[in-house]
Each structure stands twice: as structure tokens, then as C-alpha cells.
Amino acid sequence: MHRFLLGRLVQSLVLLVIVSVIGYVILSLIPGGPLSQFGLDPGLTADDIARLKEQMGLNQPVWVRYLDWAWKLVHGDWGVSLRDGTPVLTVIARHLVATLLLMGSSTVIAIAAGTWIGIRSATHRYSLFDYAATIGAMIALSIPTFWFGLVGIYVFSLKLGWLPAGNMYSIGDGSVLDYLHHLILPSLVLSLVHVAVWSRYMRAAMLDSINQDFVKTARAKGVAERRILMKHVVGNALLPMITLAGVQLPSILTGALVTETVFTWPGMGRLFYDSLGYSDYPVVMGILMFSAIVVILGNLIADVVVALVDPRIRLA
Amino acid sequence: MTALAAPIAPTRWWQGRAARRFISHRLALVGAIMITLLALACILGPSLLPYDSLHIDLRARFAPPLTGSHYLGTDPLGRDVAARLLMAGRISLMVGVLAMLLSTVAGTLVGVVAGYRGGLIGAVLMRTVDGFLAFPSIFLVLALAALLKPTPGMIVVIIALTKWMEVARIVEAEVRSLKEREFVHASRMLGLSSAHIMFREILPNAMGPIIVAASLTVARAILLEAYISFLGYGIQPPLPSWGNMLNGAQQYLASAPWLAIIPGAAITLAVTSFNFIGDGLRDALDVRGDLK
Numbered sequence A: 001m002h003r004f005l006l007g008r009l010v011q012s013l014v015l016l017v018i019v020s021v022i023g024y025v026i027l028s029l030i031p032g033g034p035l036s037q038f039g040l041d042p043g044l045t046a047d048d049i050a051r052l053k054e055q056m057g058l059n060q061p062v063w064v065r066y067l068d069w070a071w072k073l074v075h076g077d078w079g080v081s082l083r084d085g086t087p088v089l090t091v092i093a094r095h096l097v098a099t100l101l102l103m104g105s106s107t108v109i110a111i112a113a114g115t116w117i118g119i120r121s122a123t124h125r126y127s128l129f130d131y132a133a134t135i136g137a138m139i140a141l142s143i144p145t146f147w148f149g150l151v152g153i154y155v156f157s158l159k160l161g162w163l164p165a166g167n168m169y170s171i172g173d174g175s176v177l178d179y180l181h182h183l184i185l186p187s188l189v190l191s192l193v194h195v196a197v198w199s200r201y202m203r204a205a206m207l208d209s210i211n212q213d214f215v216k217t218a219r220a221k222g223v224a225e226r227r228i229l230m231k232h233v234v235g236n237a238l239l240p241m242i243t244l245a246g247v248q249l250p251s252i253l254t255g256a257l258v259t260e261t262v263f264t265w266p267g268m269g270r271l272f273y274d275s276l277g278y279s280d281y282p283v284v285m286g287i288l289m290f291s292a293i294v295v296i297l298g299n300l301i302a303d304v305v306v307a308l309v310d311p312r313i314r315l316a
Numbered sequence B: 001m002t003a004l005a006a007p008i009a010p011t012r013w014w015q016g017r018a019a020r021r022f023i024s025h026r027l028a029l030v031g032a033i034m035i036t037l038l039a040l041a042c043i044l045g046p047s048l049l050p051y052d053s054l055h056i057d058l059r060a061r062f063a064p065p066l067t068g069s070h071y072l073g074t075d076p077l078g079r080d081v082a083a084r085l086l087m088a089g090r091i092s093l094m095v096g097v098l099a100m101l102l103s104t105v106a107g108t109l110v111g112v113v114a115g116y117r118g119g120l121i122g123a124v125l126m127r128t129v130d131g132f133l134a135f136p137s138i139f140l141v142l143a144l145a146a147l148l149k150p151t152p153g154m155i156v157v158i159i160a161l162t163k164w165m166e167v168a169r170i171v172e173a174e175v176r177s178l179k180e181r182e183f184v185h186a187s188r189m190l191g192l193s194s195a196h197i198m199f200r201e202i203l204p205n206a207m208g209p210i211i212v213a214a215s216l217t218v219a220r221a222i223l224l225e226a227y228i229s230f231l232g233y234g235i236q237p238p239l240p241s242w243g244n245m246l247n248g249a250q251q252y253l254a255s256a257p258w259l260a261i262i263p264g265a266a267i268t269l270a271v272t273s274f275n276f277i278g279d280g281l282r283d284a285l286d287v288r289g290d291l292k
Helices: A002-027 A031-038 A048-055 A061-073 A088-123 A130-144 A145-159 A174-211 A213-221 A225-247 A251-263 A268-277 A280-311 B017-026 B026-048 B083-116 B119-133 B137-147 B154-162 B164-178 B181-191 B194-230 B242-246 B258-283
Strands: none
Touching: A002 A061, A002 A280, A002 B119, A002 B154, A031 A061, A048 A088, A061 A280, A061 B181, A088 A130, A088 A174, A088 A251, A088 A280, A088 B258, A145 A174, A145 A251, A145 B119, A145 B194, A145 B258, A174 A225, A174 B137, A213 B083, A225 A251, A225 B017, A251 A268, A251 A280, A251 B083, A268 A280, A268 B137, A280 B017, A280 B137, A280 B164, A280 B258, B017 B154, B017 B194, B026 B258, B083 B154, B083 B242, B083 B258, B119 B181, B137 B154, B164 B258, B181 B194, B194 B242, B194 B258, B242 B258
8 A cells, every 4th residue: 555655656746747847848938938028018129138038047948947947836936927926826826716616516516416317327227318318418528618608697697687697706795695696607517517427437337337246246145226236336336436536627627717717707717818818927837837736636636545445456 | 471361251341340330320320410511511601601701791780690691690790690600610620620630640659659669768658648638728728829829720739739648548558458469479570660560560450449539539629629719819810710709709698699609509519420420439449448
């Protein structure tokens, strides 16, 4: 177990280094780069640009600049926002809660609904419900999140007037109920794709474990069918789901960007989109790195949890 | 050699097991028909419609669908939505297909080399794949599209840059298991070059999973193009794409909902079709992959 943990930890650290290299190369080698923000200023002469280059250390070789940047990154110095000079980490922290609220609630919906649909599809295989779930999942995976969001706003905000069309709370209000009211539509929209993915994987995992020998044994012992299902089949089918939860992280973040933009939800995705508009590269870079770190951590945690739950891995 | 390689029984391609199962998979057939009709409409449609996709008519702004010969209405500049939709379809489908081709070729190359060579080269290549996978793709695509000049060609490259990893993973695993098979040992004994063994002997045996992944990649590339164009960093107006037709539609949602609904429906239709086809191909070619 310790060896497994250590191995995974080292792997994750290596991956982190690779990710930082990719991120740095992509954002620093692109034409324009950090100097492009000054490019539009007519008052700057070529001398000024050269001096700025010197000041920002841009005349040093790429690998020196990378090491310098990575060193600062490790020590928590992620640069400052070009918009207002706030440290990047502070800016991210400010938007993190909103994103976590949205992602958390949509993940809960997705897991609950997806697991239920998956179990029912597997136990009623080739039934009308199963076919409807299969086709429904494929269509759900094909709908652009933003379009689903727009249709949702059109129906539930503009036509029916039941739910707010955007923002996280009403100005002047701020009660828990008000937050929840604003949360319903974006979290449902964001969860759609994930319900589809979860239900498909759950169905497959269920079908894998339904035919296992231990299920036949339990049945032969005369265990009640319901107990077999809940204890033996579902229990085992949930294992691969833990890994899936880790793997799904990038797409939840992706969906969050689009959903947050459509619903003017003040989270990280919206921040990323706005920062691009302002050419605020330190923040863009910060969010890129932050999300990649979250993804790597998510996969690591999922692997560790699986190892803790599954004796086959723990004892290997 | 030639006597041994003689085909067992000459069958037409449509009589093969794969084709039969593909056709029997009705959803895939529905997908194939839908995408054919959509492509035909996008190719032929614009010349049959009375309006040009760029023709501005300020007297006919915000005409709802079925106003005169504006079958799908007009946009805020009075341009015909039907004409724009079909022209946009050309761009969006083209971007999707080209991005798929580029990412599939790149992913296959990386996968074959990593799987066959293994060792340090393989490890470096596959860890790079892991590294790219750690970035949520839309963050990466948006950052690149904002920094680079978003011409249609560049959008294709950018989308391909974030979609090649899955193919690489699939091909690497496939090649790694194939390279210890007898026919590969035999080719090596015959003194064939590594390149020949990799691409002429092993690769044809790994085509099934590649084709399935490719058809699903078209679906995702079309979606990704729609996302970034919707957010304003993809295909730039006046060139229409399904995504950028929706850019700005949100502010007219109350007064002109068709501006949002119609292009979105086209995207959903195209993406669903490719997903159906991919799913059918997976059954037909007997590929066990992830269920996504």
C-alpha cells in the first residue's frame, strides 16, 4: 500500500512538471506574448520596449525564464493581475467558491440521477427504459452546453418566469434561498452531460458485475434478490465510478466555463473568459495551471480512494 | 508467399459481417442519413436560396421564421438565417472533419511510435499525452485562440492540438499488444524495416479502434468549434459558423428566440449524427472502448 501510494505520488509530481512545461511553452512562445499589452501604446519607443524586455527578463533563454517562473510558482508567487494588481492566487480564491458551489451541486445531481438510471438500465436491460436512456444519453452528449443553457433560460426564465436568467444572487437579497434559486438552472444545465456519462458507465459496470460468480453464489445461497442487487452488484459496480469521478474533473471544469459565461455566474470559468478579454495573461496562466493541478490531484485522490476501498489493490 | 496470401472467399464489402452489423444498427444508419442530408443541404442549399448569406437588409431585421421567403427568419442585420445556417454548416462541418483528420494522423503517429518503440521515447511521448489531458480542453483552446490569429485554418490546428491525445492512447495500447504477435516477429525475421513493420504490418490491424475514435472526434471537434465561436474566439464574422451565429443571440433571446434555437439545433443534429455513427461503428468493428 505504501509503495503504491508513493508510486502514484511520484507519478503525479512528474506529471505536474510536464504540465507546467506545456503550459509555459504554450503561453510564452506565442507571438506577442507578455509584451503585446504594450504594443498598442504609441508613446513607447523601440528603446522603451527593449528596456521593458530587460526588466521582464525576456532576453534570457527560455529555460532560464521557465525555471524562474516555476520557482516562483512553487513558492506561491503566481504574479499579479494586469487589471488591478491583485495577486493571481487571491483573484482565483475569490472566484473559487462560486465555481465549487456550481460544480458541487451539479456533480451531486449527476451522480444521483446517473447512478439511478444506470442501475435501472442494467436491471431492465433492453427494456423501453434502457433504450430511452441509451438514446437520451447520446443526445445529451451532443447538445452544446451553452445552447441547452439558452433554451433553459428561454423556457424557465423568459416564458415561465420561474427561475432567474443569470447571476448568483439578487442585489439586495442574499439569503440562502435566493442563492439556491439562482443555482437551480445552471447546475441542472451543467449536470446534463454528466448524468449521461455517469448512467452509461454505471450501466456497463452493473452488467459487468451482474454476471460474476459471487452473484451466482449469493443467489444459490438463497439471498433475496433485492439484497443481492444492492449489496453485491451495486457495491462492486460503484468501484469504477470512483475513478470516473476523477477522470470527469476536466470536463466539469470545461462545462463550468461555458455555463458560467451563459449564466453570468461569477466563478473561475467566467474569470478566465473575462481575463482573456482583458489580455490578462498572468490570470489566464494561473487558471490554466490551477485547473491542471486540480485535475491531477483529482485523479490521484480517486486512485487512492479506490485502493483504500478495494482490497485487491490494497493487498497487491 | 502469394499462394498463402490468396483470399479465402471473395466477398463484396457490403456483404461482410462488419457492414451487416453496421446497417443493422439502426441508430447508426439514422445518423449516417442525417449527416448526408445535412452535408448535401450545406453544399447545394446556398445556391438554391434567394438570399446570399452576407446580404444585409436593414428593413428586414428580426423577421421571424416563415416571413416571406425568409424561411428561418432574419438576424439583427436583416441577413437570411437559412442562408447563413447552410454556409455556416460548410465551415463548421469542414472544421470538424479537418480537425479530426489532423488529430487522428498526429495521434496515430505518436501512438504507433510510442507503442512500438516503448522505452524512453515511449515514456516521454505518453507522459506528454497525460500532460495535455490534464488541461480542460476548452481552457487550452480558448487561450490559444485568443493569442493566435483565429483564421479557420488556425482553429483547425488549435482544436486538433487538444484532441490528438485520445487517439494516441488508444493506438499505443493497441500497438503495444500487437507487437509481440507472431506476424510481427515474422516480419522482423524477414528483415523488414521498423517503419514498414509499424505502418504496413501493425497499423492496419489497429484500424478498427482508430476509425471509431475518429468518428467520435468529429463530433467533439464540431462541439468545440461551436463553444469557442460562441464565446467569440473562434471563426470570426462575417464568416458564419454555427457557433458564432449563437454569439450575441443571448441578448435577443426574449425578442428573437429563433436566432438561438436554430443554429443550436443544427449543431445538436450534426453532433448526434456523428455520435450515432461512432457508436454503430464500435458495434460493427467489435471495438471495446470507453462508452463516452
